[in-house]
Amino acid sequence: xxxxxxxxxxxxALLREPVDCTPIWIMRQAGRYLPEYRATREKAGSFMNxxxxxELACEVTLQPLERFALDAAILFSDILTIPDAMGLGLYFSExxxxxxxxxxxxxxxxxxxxxxxxxxxxxxxxxxxxxIRRELNGRVPLIGFSGSPWTLATYMxxxxxxxEFAKVKGLxxxxxxxxxxxxxxxxxxVTSYLNAQIAAGAQAVMIFDTxxxxxxxxxxxxxxxxxxxxxxxxxxxxxxxxxxxVILFTKGGGAWIEDIADSHCDAVGLDWTVDIGEARNRxxxxxxxxxxxxxxxxxxxxxxIYEEVRTILNSYGKGPGHVFNLGHxxxxxIDPDNVAVLVDAVHELSEPLHS
Amino acid sequence: xxxxxxxxxxxxALLREPVDCTPIWIMRQAGRYLPEYRATREKAGSFMNxxxxxELACEVTLQPLERFALDAAILFSDILTIPDAMGLGLYFSExxxxxxxxxxxxxxxxxxxxxxxxxxxxxxxxxxxxxIRRELNGRVPLIGFSGSPWTLATYMxxxxxxxEFAKVKGLxxxxxxxxxxxxxxxxxxVTSYLNAQIAAGAQAVMIFDTxxxxxxxxxxxxxxxxxxxxxxxxxxxxxxxxxxxVILFTKGGGAWIEDIADSHCDAVGLDWTVDIGEARNRxxxxxxxxxxxxxxxxxxxxxxIYEEVRTILNSYGKGPGHVFNLGHxxxxxIDPDNVAVLVDAVHELSEPLHS
Numbered sequence: 077x078x079x080x081x082x083x084x085x086x087x088x089a090l091l092r093e094p095v096d097c098t099p100i101w102i103m104r105q106a107g108r109y110l111p112e113y114r115a116t117r118e119k120a121g122s123f124m125n126x127x128x129x130x131e132l133a134c135e136v137t138l139q140p141l142e143r144f145a146l147d148a149a150i151l152f153s154d155i156l157t158i159p160d161a162m163g164l165g166l167y168f169s170e171x172x173x174x175x176x177x178x179x180x181x182x183x184x185x186x187x188x189x190x191x192x193x194x195x196x197x198x199x200x201x202x203x204x205x206x207x208i209r210r211e212l213n214g215r216v217p218l219i220g221f222s223g224s225p226w227t228l229a230t231y232m233x234x235x236x237x238x239x240e241f242a243k244v245k246g247l248x249x250x251x252x253x254x255x256x257x258x259x260x261x262x263x264x265x266v267t268s269y270l271n272a273q274i275a276a277g278a279q280a281v282m283i284f285d286t287x288x289x290x291x292x293x294x295x296x297x298x299x300x301x302x303x304x305x306x307x308x309x310x311x312x313x314x315x316x317x318x319x320x321x322v323i324l325f326t327k328g329g330g331a332w333i334e335d336i337a338d339s340h341c342d343a344v345g346l347d348w349t350v351d352i353g354e355a356r357n358r359x360x361x362x363x364x365x366x367x368x369x370x371x372x373x374x375x376x377x378x379x380x381i382y383e384e385v386r387t388i389l390n391s392y393g394k395g396p397g398h399v400f401n402l403g404h405x406x407x408x409x410i411d412p413d414n415v416a417v418l419v420d421a422v423h424e425l426s427e428p429l430h431s
Numbered sequence: 432x433x434x435x436x437x438x439x440x441x442x443x444a445l446l447r448e449p450v451d452c453t454p455i456w457i458m459r460q461a462g463r464y465l466p467e468y469r470a471t472r473e474k475a476g477s478f479m480n481x482x483x484x485x486e487l488a489c490e491v492t493l494q495p496l497e498r499f500a501l502d503a504a505i506l507f508s509d510i511l512t513i514p515d516a517m518g519l520g521l522y523f524s525e526x527x528x529x530x531x532x533x534x535x536x537x538x539x540x541x542x543x544x545x546x547x548x549x550x551x552x553x554x555x556x557x558x559x560x561x562x563i564r565r566e567l568n569g570r571v572p573l574i575g576f577s578g579s580p581w582t583l584a585t586y587m588x589x590x591x592x593x594x595e596f597a598k599v600k601g602l603x604x605x606x607x608x609x610x611x612x613x614x615x616x617x618x619x620x621v622t623s624y625l626n627a628q629i630a631a632g633a634q635a636v637m638i639f640d641t642x643x644x645x646x647x648x649x650x651x652x653x654x655x656x657x658x659x660x661x662x663x664x665x666x667x668x669x670x671x672x673x674x675x676x677v678i679l680f681t682k683g684g685g686a687w688i689e690d691i692a693d694s695h696c697d698a699v700g701l702d703w704t705v706d707i708g709e710a711r712n713r714x715x716x717x718x719x720x721x722x723x724x725x726x727x728x729x730x731x732x733x734x735x736i737y738e739e740v741r742t743i744l745n746s747y748g749k750g751p752g753h754v755f756n757l758g759h760x761x762x763x764x765i766d767p768d769n770v771a772v773l774v775d776a777v778h779e780l781s782e783p784l785h786s
Contacts, residue, residue, distance in 0.1 A: 240762050242730055249731035249739075292703045292725055294742075331685055331705065348647045350686065370647055375597055376604035384604075387649075407595050 079214035081279075086148040087217050090280060090321035090343045090364045092397040098389060098426035099147035100419055101219070104405030105140040106152045110412060112139050123168045127154050130203040137208050141216065143412060144419045147399075148216050148280070151208065151273070153201055155223030155284055158265050159232045161192035172236065179235040181243065183251075186258045191265045194272030201269075202276040209277035220278025222270055224285035224326075225262040225307075226300035229255070232262075241290055248299060255299065263303040267310040274312055274320050282323040282345070283307065289328020296332060305339040323366055327404060330355070337363045348403030353391035365392065366399040369418075374402075374410045378417045385421040394429050434569035436634075441503040442572050445635060445676035445698045445719045447752040453744060453781035454502035455774055456574070459760030460495040461507045465767060467494050478523045482509050485558040492563050496571065498767060499774045502754075503571050503635070506563060506628070508556055510578030510639055513620050514587045516547035527591065534590040536598065538606075541613045546620045549627030556624075557631040564632035575633025577625055579640035579681075580617040580662075581655035584610070587617075596645055603654060610654065618658040622665035629667055629675050637678040637700070638662065644683020651687060660694040678721055682759060685710070692718045703758030708746035720747065721754040724773075729757075729765045733772045740776040749784050 081087070085099040107113055116136050120126035127133060137152040156174050160166035165177030180186060192198055208218055223231075231237070233244035248255045270281045288300040304324055313320045324336050325345025336344050337359040346355055346367035355365055373384045385400075392398045400422045406415070436442070440454040462468055471491050475481035482488060492507040511529050515521035520532030535541060547553055563573055578586075586592070588599040603610045625636045643655040659679055668675045679691050680700025691699050692714040701710055701722035710720055728739045740755075747753045755777045761770070 241727055242762065242764060245725070245727035246730035249728055249735050289704065293706050293709075295725075328683070328704065349644060349683065351648050354648075370600070370650075372596055372600035373604055375601035380604050407597065409597060 081217060082214050083147060083216045086399060087280060087318070087321060089396055089399045090323065090366075091319060092361070092364050094396050095430055096427070097423045097430055098392075098398050098400050100400035100422040101146050101148040101150065102140070102406050102415065102418075103150075103402055105144075105146060105150065105415075106136045107406060108408040109406055109410045109415070110139055110143070123154075124166065127152070127157070128200045130200055130207050133200075133204040134207045134211055137204075138211060140415075141212075144416055145423065146216065146419060148219055149208065149212055150219040150282075151201070151205055151221060151278065153204065153221070155221070155227065155286070156231055157198060157201055158192060158222065158262065158269055159228055161197035162189050162232075162265070164232060174231060175236040176232065179243075180232045180258065181247070183254055186254055186261070189258070189261050191261060191268065194269050198269060198272070202272055205273050205276035205278055217279035218277060219280045219282055220270060220273030220276075221282045221284060222266045224283050224288060224300060225259045225266060225303035226291070227285050227287045228262050228266075229258055230287045230290075232258075241287070248295065259299060259303045263306045267307045270307065271310070271312050274315050277315075278320070279315065279318070280321045280323065281311070282325060285324065285326040285329065288326035293332065296326075296329070297335060300326065301332070301335055301339060304336075304341075308340050321364075325366070333359055343399065345401070346403060351391055352388055352398070353393060356392055356397075361397075364397040364399060366401050368401070368403040371402045371404050371407055371410075374406065374414045374418065376414075378414065381414060381417050382421045382425070385418065386425050389422070389426050389429060392429075396430070398426075400426075436572060437569050438502055438571050441754060442635060442673070442676060444751055444754045445678065445721075446674060447716070447719050449751050450785055451782070452778045452785055453753050453755050455755035455777040456501050456503040456505065457495070457761050457770065457773075458505075458757055460499075460501060460505065460770075461491045462761055463763035464761055464765045464770070465494055465498070478509075479521065482507070482512070483555045485555055485562050488555075488559040489562045489566055492559075493566060495770075499771055500778065501571065501774060503574050504563065504567055505574040505637075506556070506560055506576060506633065508559065508576070510576070510582065510641070511586055512553060512556055513547060513577065513617065513624055514583055516552035517544050517587075517620070519587060529586060530591040531587065534598075535587045535613065536602070538609055541609055541616070544613070544616050546616060546623065549624050553624060553627070557627055560628050560631035560633055572634035573632060574635045574637055575625060575628030575631075576637045576639060577621045579638050579643065579655060579679075580614045580621060580658035581646070582640050582642045583617050583621075584613055585642045585645075587613075596642070603650065607653075614654060614658045618661045622662045625662065626665070626667050629670050632670075633675070634670065634673070635676045635678065636666070637680060640679065640681040640684065643681035648687065651681075651684070652690060655681065656687070656690055656694060659691075659696075663695050676719075680721070688714055698754065700756070701758060706746055707743055707753070708748060711747055711752075716752075719752040719754060721756050723756070723758040726757045726759050726762055726765075729761065729769045729773065731769075733769065736769060736772050737776045737780070740773065741780050744777070744781050744784060747784075751785070753781075755781075 321342035323343040330350035343364035348370040488507045676697035678698040679696045685705035698719035703725040
């Protein structure tokens with residue numbers, strides 16, 4: 077028997093059910109802008125150690141909840157755990173971001189990729205989910221997550237971050253059938269990974285499609301959204317007698333939210349380049365919307381943060397279905413005091429919209 | 432008396448006049464993917480020397496025309512010549528891109544910024560325009576260009592390239608009136624810079640708004656598009672008895688093309704994240720469209736390049752008003768032979784659309 081949720085605003089908003097005020101969480105809320113995070117990261121020795129140690133991952137997951145009245149916790153992990161579990165050897169080099177020791181390029185490489193067993197190669201993630209759920213003790217829901225197949229493929233083929241996507245797009249344009257095989261294997265892996273997170277205790281899941289916005293509309297549908305849809309269809313979306321909502325977030329995907337909303341997901345994440353009120357008009361009552369403040373607003377004064385929160389809340393308008401968030405992860409040089417301002421502003425200013 | 436244009440397809444297409452086939456030029460067509468460019472760059476010693484030496488700038492401007500049947504030449508220069516002429520001290524550091532010795536942050540800094548005299552501080556650019564026009568001898572039209580005020584401001588405030596725009600957005604959010612003052616000064620400078628390019632011989636001009644897509648829709652209108660509109664209104668759009676068309680290009684601005692088309696520009700540049708046929712439906716007969724192949728298609732085989740060209744041409748459909756281009760600058764590791772394939776494919780496959 078699991079503990080009853082004390083604050084379920086986030087889950088209710090994702091399912092477009094009435095709430096007392098608009099819930100908020102923040103992408104990368106357990107991150108470098110928090111001195112206590114930097115202390116734990118220091119103690120861990122490396123970013124990978126922090127990800128693979130369930131106690132430390134739990135510790136940093138809970139840190140922002142101690143400071144701010146956030147309405148959800150998100151598993152501390154990395155989007156690249158799956159390719160690492162496939163044997164590519166993830167590491168982080170100073171200033172260069174994530175890198176892989178092995179990359180994927182030939183048909184043989186792609187055929188050889190296994191679908192990892194989440195309770196074996198990714199057991200450290202499941203252990204973290206279980207531990208965080210226990211430690212949360214029903215305070216707020218826990219979000220599990222994964223990178224999207226296209227986004228994971230970009231790192232696996234390029235060997236790290238990329239600006240031009242020369243190799244992965246070369247593969248996509250010249251050998252679409254091979255690219256589809258690769259994405260199919262990743263989609264299977266993501267499905268089983270997210271189902272395992274749900275079984276371990278994740279109460280909502282989110283797919284981060286960080287690089288879907290680098291594609292043409294046609295290629296986005298065929299090579300990114302298509303596989304996210306496949307994952308959504310394969311998820312066991314219930315736990316503890318409650319629906320487990322699925323959020324899809326394509327950075328730079330504002331033009332395609334009608335298509336994303338048609339994927340049977342429960343909510344669509346928005347970056348700040350779309351007006352959330354217009355987005356609501358476009359997708360109607362189909363999905364909830366999550367977003368979408370420009371993360372750079374947190375460099376501004378409290379009054380300006382209040383003003384921007386009010387603008388976004390009013391743009392979305394009355395009624396349920398809005399989860400407040402930034403349009404991308406919080407920047408590392410943000411003053412945590414400004415995050416407190418943001419969280420309080422969202423709760424305070426949204427109350428009249430739900431009366 | 433100036434020489435008559437032998438090939439005016441590009442100018443006609445920008446004004447939505449009939450053409451025999453769709454014209455093409457390529458952003459950054461005089462660039463590092465060409466061995467002859469790399470040789471001239473080597474000879475110049477530094478990128479800045481190449482920009483500031485009219486003979487060498489002319490030499491690299493003409494290089495791609497020797498290889499490919501391109502329908503326009505574009506002045507070889509940098510978007511950051513204006514802030515350099517304002518006294519900020521532009522330099523290029525290996526691997527880091529453009530940097531400024533001085534940055535702009537306080538009210539005093541902003542008030543002190545001069546509007547450069549194009550025939551004094553930027554005479555090297557005007558000399559290059561005059562020389563290129565002479566050397567072109569009417570072969571194809573010459574495009575002049577500038578960065579947009581918002582894009583220039585990001586570099587001037589950040590001191591170089593940025594991912595998070597912490598300083599410039601901090602200024603915009605906290606001191607919008609100061610930001611408007613800065614943008615006003617830059618807009619005046621760009622207007623006089625482009626008018627001088629037109630007087631020196633530029634037959635079309637383009638404004639590159641590389642970073643407008645980092646803004647919310649509201650901030651884009653107020654802090655980027657607003658100033659491009661001001662520039663368009665201030666341009667002398669005629670030379671040699673012929674209209675000088677203006678192209679506006681906001682990278683990542685696909686959602687806002689209706690607003691851009693309302694700025695009284697002649698053409699809107701598109702990156703590859705929008706379908707050009709849908710874009711045409713949205714802006715109707717108001718403007719021409721320039722774009723929009725994913726630059727990464729040039730990594731693929733000739734057959735695939737042909738296929739993509741056909742898709743884009745057919746998406747735009749019959750009739751005038753399309754200038755083919757990539758959706759962003761050509762990448763440095765592209766094989767020049769693939770560029771030849773692209774240029775020929777555009778001319779060959781577009782003929783039936785203009786009959």
